[in-house]
Amino acid sequence: MIHVSSQFDSGNIEVVAADSPDAVRLRIAKDGAADFFQWFHFRVSGARGVPLTLIIENAGSSSYPKGWEGYRAVASTDRQDWRRVETGYDGTALTIRHTPDADAVWFAYFAPYSLDRHDDLVARAQARGTARLERLGATLDGRDLDMLTFGSGPKPLWVIARQHPGESMCGWFMDGLVDRLCDPYDPVARALMAQATLRVVPNMNPDGVFRGHLRTNAKGANLNREWREPSLENSPEVFHTIRRMEATGVAMCLDVHGDEALPYNFIAGYEGIPDPSEAHLARLTRYKDELARLTPDFQTEHGYPKPAPGKGNLTTSTGYIASTFRCAAMTLEMPFKDTANNPMPEVGWSPDRSRRLAGHCLEAMLLMIDDWEAGL
Secondary structure: OOEEEOOOOOOEOEEEEOOOOOOEEEEOOOOOOOOOOOOOEEEEEOOOOOOEEEEEOOHHHOOOHHHHOOOOOEEEOOOOOOEEOEEEEOOOOEEEEEOOOOOEEEEEOOOOOOHHHHHHHHHHHHHOOOOEEEEEEEOOOOOEEEEEEEOOOOEEEEEEEOOOOOOOHHHHHHHHHHHHHHOOOOHHHHHHHHHEEEEEEOOOOHHHHHHOOOOOOOOOOOHHHOOOOOOOOOOHHHHHHHHHHHHHOOOEEEEEEEEOOOOOEEEEOOOOOOOOOHHHHHHHHHHHHHHHHHOOOEOOOOOOOOOOOOOOOOOOHHHHHHHHHOOEEEEEEEEOOOOOOOOOOOOOOOHHHHHHHHHHHHHHHHHOHHHOOOOO
């Protein structure tokens, strides 16, 4: 007899019926106090050698149904190695077919990066003696909002991630970024930390991650729409981060995200802020170009439409930071699927590829170290 469960860190699924392994009927739960839903993460036990057909019945009414087109779910029996499995979408339901070779198998929208794994990352960084750990404040559920500081150079650089908790590739990105900064023999990390102070918030939304949300915190707030008017009542995660940014200054900020529909890595910028200068926009263009030269996994042809000056969204981190500090602020988007320009079908876009991209982002930051400044 098979059993489906999701009552664990970052789990999300509702079981409609699991009487027959060839027609397990499931639904993705909404984000608590909000209507967003797309993230799923669940375990099927008692399934060794059993052909499973898992039907997510409400996929077609999810937040980003275009995200299911050309998509394949991931599965793992050890929660370390995640592989793409047969997945189909008919416009209404998402159907996953897989025969596991172990008693229990985990399925997810993307390889999960749980809150427990985040805690391990923070502890690991602190133990290596390279990072300084600071608690910025508390979340609505009373969890710690952690920031790691690397280096002591004069350039104040920021990297933040997981405002949207279901974008778990961002956790893997931060895992790679932190590990590279902690490597005492890495010449890029050493040079960057000598010329800049990097403040890293690996998980902006611990509550949403633990609850298995797609886009919101414990109160249903989309943190990446809270930057203009954050509050301790609705979005303390953003509130505390902004207060710290005001104290340190910001010469460059990279906000790391995932995009459900587009099969590319790309950067969304701040072209839509009021009165962007040519010098201001030049930093954005150069960073994208440098990153594209460093790795074939990044490209500049595909991405979001660029808003006209004055027409951008200043409630997002990128819009708010670029406008307030007059510095370079960017949103890096990674795919849930695979990179169409540089595909790896067996794993698609993956934890390891996310980790490696983080290293390239650090390399591009160092190449441009003299360009990073506020007041542009």
